[in-house]
Amino acid sequence: MSRKLTACLFVAALPLAAGAAPESYTIDPYHTVPYWETDHLGFATMRGRFEKPTGKFTIDTAAKTGTLEIVIETKTLSTGDPERDGRPRTRDEHLRSADFFNVAEFPTMTYKATSLKFKGDAPEVIEGDLTLLGVTKPVPLRILRWKCGPDPRTQGKRYQCGGNATGVFKRSDFGMKFGVGPIGDEVTLWMSFYGFRQ
Amino acid sequence: MWKKLAAAAIAAALPLASHAAPEAYTVDPYHSFPYFEADHYGFTWIRGRFDRMVGRFTIDPAAKTGTVDLSIQTATITTGDNDRGDRPRSRDEHLRTPDFFNVAEFPSMTFRGNATKWNGDAPAVIDGQLTLLGVSKPLALTVIHWKCGPDPRTQGKRQMCGGNFTSSFRRSDFGMTFLLPGVGDEVKLWIGMEAFRN
8 A cells, every 4th residue: 555655656746847847948930030119200110020030948837947048140130121222221231230230240149038037837027138239238028928838730749838028128228329319219029939849 | 451461361371271181191111011910829929011011191180081091012921931941931931822811813902091080180090991812891990109290311301190000800801711720810910100291
């Protein structure tokens, strides 16, 4: 009886132990798309995005800890203005210049989490640092949506977590001062993200 | 004296008269972009954009009337996944097929409407018809930001209006049923738009 009970307890404890270990995920570059928006002359909000970021995260829902690192290639920025149409340059070309993202000198921007705040089993706030133009500043990200489960596109063979996150920073804090005033200083980030469990 | 008074009265009335007439604007395609979001398998909201929207509107704040006519080139859909890599097609290519926007058969989607609700001098709601895949259904745009004034980029020589708009619709109402319900039926629409007075 005692042996049976011990075995039973052991079996019951296993899933907990497995759940408690930190799990590693690789960012899905096709569904992880960081968008930003900022005011334009007070008339309208202009949006843009970066394409195909790479990165990884770990999450331990039992210990309520995790890590996250995302690398964004700055040259992938896109605001829907790729054709010159007789102008000397497109907006996207201007945004890649030293006036803004200076992609020649700073080909990547990165986000690295320092800690996670949880609400139940789901991360709610990511405290972390954004490195942009070589300047590193804290930018918290708020998780708007979070879900983990089998990927329905693989008949459940692959396990994934996905969601949306948002955050706000002042671009002048990173030294990006061109046009501040007419073009907003405050930048709102919004991203969809997925990670596949390794 | 009477003549002077009459002249003064006419002069005073002129700006009002010119203000009361409907003014016509042409959409600036470099600063006017429709963005959309749809649920992706219950995990995340995925966002996309159309890179080319043209159009025009008229506005008469005194009479509280306005008309808008927008045309979006469906082939300009982009979601941050335009390179095939080693896959048979990119997501953007797939979105252009008959599974979704069928851009070969329906190269444009349009919105035509009238400003039906006002908030002072600013339009608050634009009621109209969205035509997508050849199907026309009512759609109301909510104006979440609106401003008219001189364009600071031209030292005020050019008059412009701009704003942000939101709405939502069910893509199945327009016959776009591929991947329902995995990819959500509800499509959230967000438009940032600027226009120059003719």
